Amino acid sequence: MSGYILERERKVEIVASCDVLVAGGGIAGIAAAIAAARGGKKVTLIEREYALGGMATLGLVTIYLPLCDGQGNQVIFGLGEELLRLSIEHGAEANYPKAWLEGGSSEDRARERFITQFNPHMFALRVEKLLLELGVTILYGTLACDVAKEGDTITAVITQNKSGRSAIGVRSVIDCTGDADICALAGAATALHEGGNGLASWYYYYAGGKVSLKMFGLADIAPGQAPPPGSVPEGDPYAAVKVGSLDKMRFTGVDGPELSRAVTAAHGKMYEDILRFRESDESYVPVTISTIPLVRMSRRLAGAYTLDDAGDGKRMEDSIGMTGDWRKRGPVYEIPFGTLYSREIRNLLAAGRDISVTDPMWDITRVIPPCAVTGEAAGTAASLGDDFAKLDVRALQDRLTSNNVKLHVT
Ligand SMILES: Cc1cc2nc3c(=O)[nH]c(=O)nc-3n(C[C@H](O)[C@H](O)[C@H](O)COP(=O)(O)OP(=O)(O)OC[C@H]3O[C@@H](n4cnc5c(N)ncnc54)[C@H](O)[C@@H]3O)c2cc1C
Structure with a gap:
């Protein structure tokens, strides 16, 4: 058989609603859900698999890359650090970062990077417990497969799971699918990684x-x-x-x-x-x-701002956090809020592998610590509003800073 078929028209029941829907329960989605829930929002996290952590746990990519710049300075704080500590709460599999967790000297910290290796299963179980304690509704086995929109606003995310198709009403959505699925479904501008x-x-x-x-x-x-x-x-x-x-x-x-x-x-x-x-x-x-495909860079949001790796050390007035470069010592990048929101869809944010960066920068922001940084920023932003191009960035930065995030190099 070839050609095409027309799907039957059907009513999709709105089975639930939430303030913030987080699509994808990898590191970015976990951080986004924690931040939005701590910000007082009703959060639903949908995940197509049956455990949290995405590539970091189900993909067995268990090296929590550095929170430091390789010269003895910590650059990632907030949830990036909290999740690292949680990942080894019951012991590190390797590379316990003694110099950083037990008051090492600045020489020790310049020598040893703030990196560790965790047990994927313990971490997945531990973060699930935390999200439940924070009141996050987790829907496993649930694929985000479409959106309903009114103008430039997503009003519901359409899901598919064992119950069939249903809709969840939303005030805002954070795309943490790793492949910018929601961005693409909603008609936001997206881009593919050229190298595959x-x-x-x-x-x-x-x-x-x-x-x-x-x-x-x-x-x-x-x-x-x-x-x-x-x-x-x-x-x-x-x-x-x-x-x-x-x-x-x-x-x-x-x-x-x-x-x-x-x-x-x-x-x-x-x-x-x-x-x-x-x-x-x-x-x-x-x-x-590993039980999910190991994909480094696929599709991302082409957002309000696209960060490039030439921006090492550059001050970004709308910075929501920083990252070093896991591949080498020295560079530090401030990540602007503009990399997280879409010009086309007012209540949509991207985090983790989905943010708006050039291909060379993508290799830096796609790893676990910066995914936690952008997830935390997106979840915090969604707890402050739902029209992201117009969000009060100073209020976002104040909230992030009060949660121990460091925004600027100097
Ligand atoms: C081979 C390889 C080695 C790596 N090594 C390291 C390393 O050593 N250290 C390091 O820090 N990083 C490493 N990384 C990168 C890092 O693990 C990931 O990029 C990072 O964990 C991505 O987090 P994320 O939350 O953005 O995305 P993901 O982990 O991809 O999470 C996305 C989640 O969304 C779910 N999902 C996807 N689509 C949908 C949908 N439509 N509806 C519902 N759910 C959906 C997925 O099931 C998944 O759980 C490596 C990556 C690869 C491929």
């Missing part, structure tokens, strides 16, 4: 009496690119499989059949990898494998 994504498929394995993380497809090295500095681990017996693209295949992250091909190709490579190590060590078995 290489395959990755992280997994935990047991061998020789211990469980370890295999960063399979650690670095995305596009054709013609040199490996990023530090991406080749020294003296590691598994280095050869930790580094580089697993295959020549590149994928956009926003095409259904292509995503399935990417995941099955990555699974195939992972299976080969496991068998290869089992040849010399039959105790080698996978313990858990």
